[in-house]
Amino acid sequence: MSKHNMFNRKIKISGNLIFDTAFHIGSGKEGELATNMGILREADGSPILPGSTLKGNFRAFAERLSDHLGFEACLLDSSLSGKNCVSDENFRKTKLNEFQELKTEDVKINWLNEKTCDICRLFGSPLQASRIFFSDGTLIKWDQRIQIRDGVCIDRDTETARPGAKYDFEVASAGTVFKINIELENPDDKDLAIVAAVLSEWENGFRLGGFTSRGLGRARFVDKKVEYVDYTNFDQLKAYLLTKQMTEAGSLLDDNLRSALQVKEG
Ligand SMILES: [Zn+2]
Incomplete structure (x- = not known):
């Protein structure tokens, strides 16, 4: 684990x-x-x-x-916040394949930490x-x-x-x-x-x-x-x-x- x-x-x-x-x-x-x-x-x-x-x-x-x-x-909407995050639907569509191809859990977590806003990381997002x-x-x-x-x-x-x-x-x-x-x-x-x-x-x-x-x-x-x-x-x-x-x-x-x-x- x-x-x-x-x-x-x-x-x-x-x-x-x-x-x-x-x-x-x-x-x-x-x-x-x-x-x-x-x-x-x-x-x-x-x-x-x-x-x-x-x-x-x-x-x-x-x-x-x-x-x-x-x-x-990210306010769940990059057009409002100007911040990309996996919770934003448009951003997610373009990035989802990239995420799914990651092999290990550690790499996935690092990827999420880089591409997720502070709020989504605590309150959850479609990917976490x-x-x-x-x-x-x-x-x-x-x-x-x-x-x-x-x-x-x-x-x-x-x-x-x-x-x-x-x-x-x-x-x-x-x-x-x-x-x-x-x-x-x-x-x-x-x-x-x-x-x-x-x-x-x-x-x-x-x-x-x-x-x-x-x-x-x-x-x-x-x-x-x-x-x-x-x-x-x-x-x-x-x-x-x-x-x-x-x-x-x-x-x-x-x-x-x-x-x-x-x-x-x-
Ligand atoms: Zn977010």
């Missing part, structure tokens, strides 16, 4: 996500004349916060912050797996209320309300709290800096889900706990494998963010 596939370090971030306003996390898209404007729910009716929703939001923040931190982001994982939120506080709000259909050409065209959508009530878990596999210093920066945004408050332009989905991340296991440290490895004990990471994330900002400062 290649060394690249081995675990050397794993980081676990946990905390609570508090919604200060009502929120809508559904399967439909805002502004569409959708037939289904319900929120995602469990069989018992309680709201669901999918890991994929969290990851999408987290990645979008990472992309928007990358330039300020001195990191590369993600190294950051978001679990579905675990509901820990909810007042059992789902409300129905009504929206007015907007005419895209005139940007005015279309008379008589209305739709309903569901929201889960303010004050709902989910416990969330994020895991990072073999993060390098850059990865840790990116994650620290986005967590700061989440702690400062952000918007999640649909209808955010109507003030919905205001959330903040609290009670952050960061732990890690260093697989090359035998005591840590033993504690983790035998008793699931991880080591308190202290200021590991913020230290890496500070270093990245110092490099950027020059």
Whole structure:
């Protein structure tokens, strides 16, 4: 097995996500004349916060912050970012054969590292797996209320309300709290800096889900706990494998963010 596939370090971030306003996390898209404007729910009716929703939001923040931190982001579109990366479809088409002809795993990894932006390397691209994982939120506080709000259909050409065209959508009530878990596999210093920066945004408050332009989905991340296991440290490895004990990471994330900002400062 290649060394690249081995675990050397794993980081676990946990905390609570508090919604200060009502929120809508559904399967439909805002502004569409959708037939289904319900929120995602469990069989018992309680709201669901999918890991994929969290990851999408987290990645979008990472992309928007990358330039300020001195990191590369292809934004999945070289015509927008001016940066080539295997995630960009046009670039991928021309480079895919080259990649497929590479013989060993080590050569493939080096090739990917050269041709992939910092964001895709952490969050995944069509040619490489993600190294950051978001679990579905675990509901820990909810007042059992789902409300129905009504929206007015907007005419895209005139940007005015279309008379008589209305739709309903569901929201889960303010004050709902989910416990969330994020895991990072073999993060390098850059990865840790990116994650620290986005967590700061989440702690400062952000918007999640649909209808955010109507003030919905205001959330903040609290009670952050960061732990890690260093697989090359035998005591840590033993504690983790035998008793699931991880080591308190202290200021590991913020230290890496500070270093990245110092490099950027020059
Ligand atoms: Zn990329």
